[in-house]
Amino acid sequence: MEILRFSDVDQKTWSQWQPFVDTAVVPLTGLDGTETPWEMRQRLEILRDLLDITEQPFKGRVLVLPAVQYAFSEYQLKSMAKNLRHQGYHFIITVAAWRRPASPNYDDKKYIDFEIFYNQDTSEHEQQQVIRLGIERIWQAK
Amino acid sequence: MNEHETQQDSHDEESGRRRKEMSRRQFLTYTLGGTGGFLAAGVVAPYIPFAIDPLLKAAGDSDFIRVAEEAEITSEPKEFNFEFLRVDGWHEGMATFTAWIRRNETGEIIALSPICKHLGCTVNWDTQAANPNEYFCPCHFARYTIDGAHLTIANLPLDEYDVMIEDGFIYLGRIVPNRLRG
Numbered sequence: 348m349e350i351l352r353f354s355d356v357d358q359k360t361w362s363q364w365q366p367f368v369d370t371a372v373v374p375l376t377g378l379d380g381t382e383t384p385w386e387m388r389q390r391l392e393i394l395r396d397l398l399d400i401t402e403q404p405f406k407g408r409v410l411v412l413p414a415v416q417y418a419f420s421e422y423q424l425k426s427m428a429k430n431l432r433h434q435g436y437h438f439i440i441t442v443a444a445w446r447r448p449a450s451p452n453y454d455d456k457k458y459i460d461f462e463i464f465y466n467q468d469t470s471e472h473e474q475q476q477v478i479r480l481g482i483e484r485i486w487q488a489k
Numbered sequence: 490m491n492e493h494e495t496q497q498d499s500h501d502e503e504s505g506r507r508r509k510e511m512s513r514r515q516f517l518t519y520t521l522g523g524t525g526g527f528l529a530a531g532v533v534a535p536y537i538p539f540a541i542d543p544l545l546k547a548a549g550d551s552d553f554i555r556v557a558e559e560a561e562i563t564s565e566p567k568e569f570n571f572e573f574l575r576v577d578g579w580h581e582g583m584a585t586f587t588a589w590i591r592r593n594e595t596g597e598i599i600a601l602s603p604i605c606k607h608l609g610c611t612v613n614w615d616t617q618a619a620n621p622n623e624y625f626c627p628c629h630f631a632r633y634t635i636d637g638a639h640l641t642i643a644n645l646p647l648d649e650y651d652v653m654i655e656d657g658f659i660y661l662g663r664i665v666p667n668r669l670r671g
Binding site for chain 1: 607
């Protein structure tokens with residue numbers, strides 16, 4: 348069974364999938380223009396690997412949306428999450444290729460159900476477990 | 490028949506013959522076209538097998554990979570992860586697979602694929618207190634028995650791997666439909 352890609356979904360297939368897909372995954376690359384091309388590539392590779400381990404175990408219920416490549420304010424993030432909920436997603440997950448700094452006014456917990464960060468100190472298997480358990484926890488909590 | 494009519498007949502006959510014959514231009518077109526096509530085929534033909542190489546290769550159904558020691562296997566399903574070279578057209582890469590392996594009541598070793606037959610999520614063993622000793626899919630709550638038989642949501646049992654045992658080790662091969670021995 349193939350992974351559902353937003354790029355493969357048309358109006359007809361979405362009406363078939365929508366009842367089963369309730370979790371939107373938003374990738375955040377977090378570029379701000381100060382990176383060299385190889386650093387950008389590295390960031391994208393990290394993001395790709397994180398998305399693989401997020402998407403693969405839960406295909407059929409999660410849909411990975413297009414990435415936010417450059418800097419994005421908290422306000423925009425909240426606004427996007429709110430719009431996604433209006434679209435019918437019950438759960439919003441962000442996957443960031445870097446450790447997002449927490450701002451003093453950081454209070455988007457109610458907008459973002461689960462935040463996945465890249466952690467270079469943990470193995471891929473450990474990271475996989477953290478992601479799996481985290482997603483299962485938010486699903487069970489509702 | 491007068492002389493004029495005779496000349497006319499002779500002219501018609503000649504032009505009819507000319508119509509049936511090939512003109513010099515046609516002759517050159519066919520000859521050069523045919524020769525060019527033949528030469529092009531000679532250059533291109535050796536590369537055709539390379540171009541369609543993945544199609545010519547037989548599926549690797551005899552590929553088994555060592556996954557566990559036989560002694561590790563009990564009647565309780567145990568999760569094993571292993572890497573396998575996956576060939577997708579020209580793209581080759583290592584892919585991680587998971588199998589839930591147990592020894593059934595008749596002593597046979599069964600290795601189940603964790604891919605839910607509903608929409609493809611990954612099932613886990615015995616994670617629901619309300620439904621112990623079952624495989625459970627966290628996505629849409631499909632449940633399966635210890636043998637992989639479907640109980641709810643999914644319409645098919647969990648697939649299984651071909652199993653080979655050699656020198657005390659378990660090797661897994663292709664994923665095939667569940668034989669549901671129970």
